[in-house]
Amino acid sequence: IPTHIYADAKDASRAVAHEIADLIRAKQQQGKLCVLGLATGSSPKTVYAELIRQHREEGLSFHNVVTFNLDEYYPMEPDSLQSYVRFMKEQLFDHVDIPEGNYHIPDGTVPVNKVAEFSRSYEEKMQSYGGLDFQLLGIGGNGHIGFNEPGSLINSHTRLMMLDHSTRAAAAMDFGSLVRTPKKAITMGVAAILSARRVVLLAWGERKAPVIRAALEGTVTESIPASYLQTHPNALFVIDQAAASDLT
Numbered sequence: 474i475p476t477h478i479y480a481d482a483k484d485a486s487r488a489v490a491h492e493i494a495d496l497i498r499a500k501q502q503q504g505k506l507c508v509l510g511l512a513t514g515s516s517p518k519t520v521y522a523e524l525i526r527q528h529r530e531e532g533l534s535f536h537n538v539v540t541f542n543l544d545e546y547y548p549m550e551p552d553s554l555q556s557y558v559r560f561m562k563e564q565l566f567d568h569v570d571i572p573e574g575n576y577h578i579p580d581g582t583v584p585v586n587k588v589a590e591f592s593r594s595y596e597e598k599m600q601s602y603g604g605l606d607f608q609l610l611g612i613g614g615n616g617h618i619g620f621n622e623p624g625s626l627i628n629s630h631t632r633l634m635m636l637d638h639s640t641r642a643a644a645a646m647d648f649g650s651l652v653r654t655p656k657k658a659i660t661m662g663v664a665a666i667l668s669a670r671r672v673v674l675l676a677w678g679e680r681k682a683p684v685i686r687a688a689l690e691g692t693v694t695e696s697i698p699a700s701y702l703q704t705h706p707n708a709l710f711v712i713d714q715a716a717a718s719d720l721t
């Protein structure tokens with residue numbers, strides 16, 4: 474997988490935001506929608522900040538942008554402090570001109586017996602827009618992409634996933650304690666992620682170095698779902714020097 478290593482997350486995020494902005498503008502020139510797959514968590518925050526800056530200072534418009542987020546905790550009310558709906562509004566949507574109704578985030582309030590139906594319709598909606606032009610990803614310390622935890626199959630679809638202990642432990646700070654941290658999430662499946670025409674994975678910091686090495690240099694395995702990106706024809710890893718420190 475091609476890998477770009479930057480001195481720090483800020484430089485790296487500027488480059489990724491630039492690629493996204495170029496894609497949005499190219500689609501505007503063609504009179505088309507730009508369909509983006511988006512991630513939450515700490516890694517993409519600097520990318521969203523740079524996109525907001527470009528909107529404010531360089532006139533980058535999001536009027537033709539349609540987005541699909543990777544995941545949402547389950548159960549989760551959209552106005553909860555920890556919801557990914559709130560995260561996306563605060564980090565991006567409230568600060569740009571994306572039309573309301575153009576962004577999609579898995580619904581953490583659907584009844585459990587309706588999750589499978591919801592998941593199917595989420596993927597159908599993505600397909601109705603012609604699929605994802607671009608997918609932004611972070612990576613879990615355990616190799617997850619979206620909330621496709623180790624064991625997720627390469628052909629897995631959008632579904633309810635039991636979160637790994639390590640994933641919940643990483644989120645426990647946000648929820649105040651481990652017991653208050655949701656045990657499940659609705660996640661876009663690996664197949665949907667791999668169907669994006671472009672995939673860019675971000676990783677910052679030494680904490681991510683071992684899993685970056687495993688994903689890039691190890692075998693393709695369900696125990697490191699990010700390793701599935703080795704099978705993607707147009708994936709890129711954008712990492713900082715600390716996250717690159719275990720690469721051979």
Ligand code: F6R
Nearest residue numbers: 512513514515516611612613619
């Ligand atoms: C978030 C998501 C997760 C995170 C991953 C890394 O929507 O899908 O896979 O990208 O857990 O999180 P951070 O960036 O906080 O290290």
